[in-house]
Amino acid sequence: xxxxxxxxxxxxxxxxxxxxxxxxxxxxxxxxxxxxxxxxxxxxxxxxxxxxxxxxxxxxxxxxxxxxxxxxxxxxxxxxxxxxxxxxxxxxxxxxxxxxxxxxxxxxxxxxxxxxxxxxxxxxxxxxxxxxxxxxxxxxxxxxxxxxxxxxxxxxxxxxxxxxxxxxxxxxxxxxxxxxxxxxxxxxxxxxxxxxxxxxxxxxxxxxxxxxxxxxxxxxxxxxxxxxxxxxxxxxxxxxxxxxxxxxxxxxxxxxxxxxxxxxxx
Numbered sequence: 001x002x003x004x005x006x007x008x009x010x011x012x013x014x015x016x017x018x019x020x021x022x023x024x025x026x027x028x029x030x031x032x033x034x035x036x037x038x039x040x041x042x043x044x045x046x047x048x049x050x051x052x053x054x055x056x057x058x059x060x061x062x063x064x065x066x067x068x069x070x071x072x073x074x075x076x077x078x079x080x081x082x083x084x085x086x087x088x089x090x091x092x093x094x095x096x097x098x099x100x101x102x103x104x105x106x107x108x109x110x111x112x113x114x115x116x117x118x119x120x121x122x123x124x125x126x127x128x129x130x131x132x133x134x135x136x137x138x139x140x141x142x143x144x145x146x147x148x149x150x151x152x153x154x155x156x157x158x159x160x161x162x163x164x165x166x167x168x169x170x171x172x173x174x175x176x177x178x179x180x181x182x183x184x185x186x187x188x189x190x191x192x193x194x195x196x197x198x199x200x201x202x203x204x205x206x207x208x209x210x211x212x213x214x215x216x217x218x219x220x221x222x223x224x225x226x227x228x229x230x231x232x233x234x235x236x237x238x239x240x241x242x243x244x245x246x247x248x249x250x251x252x253x254x255x256x257x258x259x260x261x262x263x264x265x266x
Contacts, residue, residue, distance in 0.1 A: 007098065007115070007262040009055050015095050015115040016057045017223050019078055023059070023093055023117070024227050026073055033065045035214065036222065036229050037120060037197075042237060044220040044229060046246060057117040060197060062189045062214070066091070066121040081113050086173030087150055089143055089180045090199075091119040103259035106152040115262050120199060123184045124192025125208045132196065132208050138183050139198040146176040209239065 007015070020040075027034045036044050038058040043051040061069060070080050070091045081092040087110050094100075094116035101112050125132060149168035168176065184198050194208040213232030220229050230236055237245045 005264040007264060012115055012262055013050055013055050013223075015098060016055070016117055017225075019093050019095060019115075019117050020057050020059070020222075020227065021225060022075070022078055023073065023119075027061075027065075027069065030068070030072065032061065032069050033214075033217075034059050034061050034069075034228060035217065036220070036227050038240070040222065041229055041233060042241060042245065044222040044227065045233060045237065048221045049223040058120065059117065060120040060122050062195075063121045063123050063185055064189055066119065069119070080119075081116070083177045083181065084174060086110075086146075086177055089146055089177055090121065092116040093119060098262055098264055100260055100262040104147075104151050106150055108152075110150060114265075120197060121184065122189065122195050122197055122214070124187035124189040124211075125194050125196040126187060126192070127194045127208060135183055135186075135196075136198065136207075139180060142176055142180045142183065143198075145171065146173055146180065149173040149176060207239070209236065 024034065026032070035041070036058070037060040039051050039054045040057045040059065043049055043054070070082050073080055073093070077096055078093055079096055081087065081094055083089055083091060087105070092113065095114040098114035099112055100115050101107060125135070145168040148165045149171065150173055151165050153165050153169075180198075189195065189211075193211055195211045195214060196208045209232075213235055214230045216231035217228045218231050218233070219226040220233075242248065
């Protein structure tokens with residue numbers, strides 16, 4: 001494909017926001033629970049929009065809603081990249097009129113998608129520290145293997161570590177996704193008192209939160225539109241970013257950047 005028009009950060013933000021608006025409308029129409037997450041939630045609370053150093057959008061859904069969403073959502077303009085594709089253990093909703101390539105992904109193995117937003121599942125968990133830690137370690141290990149399985153064999157020209165990418169490829173990225181999902185979804189979301197998100201954060205692993213954090217929602221402004229957030233967003237953000245999230249601005253070296261380039265298709 002001939003890639004000509006590289007998108008600016010502002011254009012990426014606008015496309016991402018348009019995806020979010022469409023996803024939120026679909027979820028409301030079909031009674032699917034969703035919440036802003038990660039830097040998008042922080043941005044809604046602190047800046048009423050994107051945080052200054054970020055241009056992506058994250059949302060999260062209880063596992064039952066997440067499964068319903070990825071099986072039913074889609075249009076000519078926006079589509080779901082399902083975990084079963086083997087690229088990521090979570091879902092992405094992408095714009096079909098753009099093309100995005102991210103450093104560290106082998107595009108001879110995977111087809112590139114467009115500008116996208118991340119959709120993370122929330123899972124039930126028992127309130128047992130040993131169980132949480134065991135499942136966290138399992139998830140983290142499998143996620144590492146999945147990431148390696150999708151990297152070029154000689155990524156960053158490090159031939160000594162090529163074997164680390166060959167073994168995960170032998171296991172297979174789709175098999176790894178199935179293993180991640182089996183580990184994560186052992187406990188039913190709606191009958192569990194605690195909820196977990198299997199993804200490390202800038203502050204480390206968030207651990208399990210009481211499901212009451214998510215039971216009620218509020219609507220907060222994000223770039224001039226209102227979206228659902230957990231009513232317990234303050235507890236969520238303190239766990240995710242630290243107790244001083246409202247007053248602290250991370251140093252440049254602490255900010256996660258996405259090494260990617262995005263284009264508009266011809």
